[in-house]
Amino acid sequence: MATSVLCRVQSLRKDLFLSVSRCSVLLKNNYLVKSNETDECSLEFLEGDNEGIAVISMNRPKAKNSLGKVFLSQFQGCINNVKFEKNIRVLIIRSMVPGVFCAGADLKERAKMTNEEVGPFVAGLRQSVTDLSNIPMPTIAAIDGYALGGGLEMSLACDMRTASSNAKMGLVETKRGIIPGGGGTQRLTRVVGPALAKELIYTARMFDGHEAAKLGVVNHSVDQNDAGDAAYQRAVELALEITPNGPVALRMAKMAISKGSDVDLTSGMGFEECGYAQVIPTKDRIEGMKSFIEKRTPVYKGE
Numbered sequence: 001m002a003t004s005v006l007c008r009v010q011s012l013r014k015d016l017f018l019s020v021s022r023c024s025v026l027l028k029n030n031y032l033v034k035s036n037e038t039d040e041c042s043l044e045f046l047e048g049d050n051e052g053i054a055v056i057s058m059n060r061p062k063a064k065n066s067l068g069k070v071f072l073s074q075f076q077g078c079i080n081n082v083k084f085e086k087n088i089r090v091l092i093i094r095s096m097v098p099g100v101f102c103a104g105a106d107l108k109e110r111a112k113m114t115n116e117e118v119g120p121f122v123a124g125l126r127q128s129v130t131d132l133s134n135i136p137m138p139t140i141a142a143i144d145g146y147a148l149g150g151g152l153e154m155s156l157a158c159d160m161r162t163a164s165s166n167a168k169m170g171l172v173e174t175k176r177g178i179i180p181g182g183g184g185t186q187r188l189t190r191v192v193g194p195a196l197a198k199e200l201i202y203t204a205r206m207f208d209g210h211e212a213a214k215l216g217v218v219n220h221s222v223d224q225n226d227a228g229d230a231a232y233q234r235a236v237e238l239a240l241e242i243t244p245n246g247p248v249a250l251r252m253a254k255m256a257i258s259k260g261s262d263v264d265l266t267s268g269m270g271f272e273e274c275g276y277a278q279v280i281p282t283k284d285r286i287e288g289m290k291s292f293i294e295k296r297t298p299v300y301k302g303e
């Protein structure tokens with residue numbers, strides 16, 4: 001069973017407050033537990049066998065999860081809250097809208113903006129996607145449908161991606177007379193290299209989940225199931241391979257790989273050294289060795 005949460009009581013933002021105030025809430029462990037199905041983005045912490053996994057669910061059916069002002073504000077709220085969760089070891093981003101992950105920029109809302117408004121709005125969108133990429137724990141995007149423009153950019157800001165066979169992905173911005181603005185020019189290039197990124201962006205080509213795996217855009221592709229959530233199920237499986245491992249180690253590995261990928265090898269080794277220094281004083285490091293010697297499963301506490 002999942003516990004849905006929106007945000008910490010102490011950090012309620014006005015827009016989130018308005019959203020929360022419309023739904024039934026109760027206090028639990030310092031969180032406002034929500035049950036408002038009209039929220040465009042919500043955060044939940046899985047329990048039982050899936051404990052340690054947080055899920056951001058996108059749910060804006062009428063506009064195919066496109067990135068409008070309200071959506072982005074709620075998405076940012078989810079990110080702001082999950083990043084401080086010491087007990088969360090993996091974050092999954094999924095859609096609750098059948099057949100679509102995210103349709104990118106909200107083109108109808110954008111059409112009403114003046115030229116002066118567009119630049120700052122896209123800068124905010126870019127920052128939200130960057131905030132997602134900077135979340136300290138491992139992240140997985142579960143792509144069970146269309147992931148276009150900003151939708152694919154959002155998934156590229158995650159550490160890993162799973163996709164279903166019916167997923168359709170693409171940085172289609174040039175078809176709309178713009179360029180990727182949520183980090184796609186940079187992150188797709190880092191994932192597949194400049195030649196392929198250029199081809200995909202210049203052509204605005206769309207590709208399915210299996211093609212995406214062949215191109216290296218996603219880690220795993222799976223045939224879609226009757227429920228339409230095969231990529232999400234694969235993401236949970238992947239998360240469950242990660243959750244038993246040392247939480248501090250996971251975060252330090254992410255930091256070293258992410259920061260190291262942007263610099264030369266020698267500088268990258270510096271990030272590895274910094275990350276390693278953080279795990280040395282942890283109780284989890286001792287537990288890792290002790291459990292091996294005692295021939296039992298380690299119990300990590302993130303300390």
Ligand SMILES: CC(C)(COP(=O)([O-])OP(=O)([O-])OC[C@H]1O[C@@H](n2cnc3c(N)ncnc32)[C@H](O)[C@@H]1OP(=O)([O-])[O-])[C@@H](O)C(=O)NCCC(=O)NCCSC(=O)C[C@@](C)(O)CC(=O)[O-]
Pocket residue numbers: 062063064066067100103104105106107108109122125146148149150151153172173176178179180181182184
């Ligand atoms: C996703 C499919 C294939 C589904 O295709 P479909 O299943 O045939 O559904 P549909 O096209 O009938 O869409 C259903 C409803 O969702 C709406 N809708 C759907 N997408 C959007 C959208 N983006 N913005 C606003 N509304 C959208 C659409 O207008 C329609 O509303 P209705 O006509 O029923 O009132 C199709 O709808 C589609 O092609 N959508 C547009 C995809 C697209 O071009 N996205 C923008 C990319 S540019 C970008 O993301 C820019 C960025 C982020 O990098 C930088 C920046 O912010 O500028």
